[in-house]
Amino acid sequence: MPLRPRTRGPLTASPFVRLGAVAASAVLLATACSPQDSGPVAEGDAAACEPGALPTLTDGTLTVGTDSPAYPPWFVGDDPANGEGFESAVAYAVAEELGYPAEQVEWTVVTFNNAIAPGPKDYDFDVNQFSITEERRAAVDFSSPYYDVRQAVVALSDGDAAGAESLDDLRELVIGAQVGTTSYDALVASIDPEQEPLVFNNNDDAKQALENGQVDAVVLDLPTAFYVTSAELEDAEIVGQLPQADSASEDESFGLVLDLDSPLTDCVTRAVDALREDGTLAELEQEWLADAADAPELS
Numbered sequence: 001m002p003l004r005p006r007t008r009g010p011l012t013a014s015p016f017v018r019l020g021a022v023a024a025s026a027v028l029l030a031t032a033c034s035p036q037d038s039g040p041v042a043e044g045d046a047a048a049c050e051p052g053a054l055p056t057l058t059d060g061t062l063t064v065g066t067d068s069p070a071y072p073p074w075f076v077g078d079d080p081a082n083g084e085g086f087e088s089a090v091a092y093a094v095a096e097e098l099g100y101p102a103e104q105v106e107w108t109v110v111t112f113n114n115a116i117a118p119g120p121k122d123y124d125f126d127v128n129q130f131s132i133t134e135e136r137r138a139a140v141d142f143s144s145p146y147y148d149v150r151q152a153v154v155a156l157s158d159g160d161a162a163g164a165e166s167l168d169d170l171r172e173l174v175i176g177a178q179v180g181t182t183s184y185d186a187l188v189a190s191i192d193p194e195q196e197p198l199v200f201n202n203n204d205d206a207k208q209a210l211e212n213g214q215v216d217a218v219v220l221d222l223p224t225a226f227y228v229t230s231a232e233l234e235d236a237e238i239v240g241q242l243p244q245a246d247s248a249s250e251d252e253s254f255g256l257v258l259d260l261d262s263p264l265t266d267c268v269t270r271a272v273d274a275l276r277e278d279g280t281l282a283e284l285e286q287e288w289l290a291d292a293a294d295a296p297e298l299s
Contacts, residue, residue, distance in 0.1 A: 054099075054263075054267060062100040064124065065123030066107065067112050090146050097271035110128075128257075143265065149221050150289075153191075154233075155218075155237065170193065177219040178199070206220070240296045256268055
């Protein structure tokens, strides 16, 4: 399996273990000094996040769900278990942080709609570009975000915008976006074009305007840009990503999906947070979304 080992260090040095040991000691002390009818430690507490010993669907195995087919750059190749692609790599990084090496990770096919439908799940967590929304929180749990959605510039391959290497290269061009969206906000804030941006009722109208030559480029969220350039417009390409806005995480973020009130939610969130703090998520984003998917950040 073409997975590169990470160099975090032995599991005994993991922050989960250190937190678990401290929490476990505190629990034992509290138990000795508390009435016999005091409740058990909450399953989401640090003590419950002992590496490799979570209450998973299958003992000793972490089951990860995603849809099939799975598309690049989120997954690369026919097998999501190969570790290739941003979300496959993220899933294995989270698994390792939880104490489950690659050989203890199993994948299962779960359609997009079934993954977020109410009811018991046949996965421990699911990864499939799920935006975190309050409506979905009524049916499932989410981890903390593993990806803050970026905005990207899309142009025809033979157009004036295709060769742009910086924001300055785009400022004199005619650029459009869907009205009232974060894509439009990012266009104005990051590119600050000299000509008034064209606005469209929806992304379909924006794509049509691009094809008709009414605009030199359009701004779309990156997941949409990947889909448009790979499945809808054969002669279009991603020019690059716009800089991350300060409020991007408040606009749209992807989270790992878990069963509602899952005992794993807190532990998975701690794992995602650790990967964000140590730079792993940023490295994977650079590798699979910027480099491998040829979507560099424009500055």
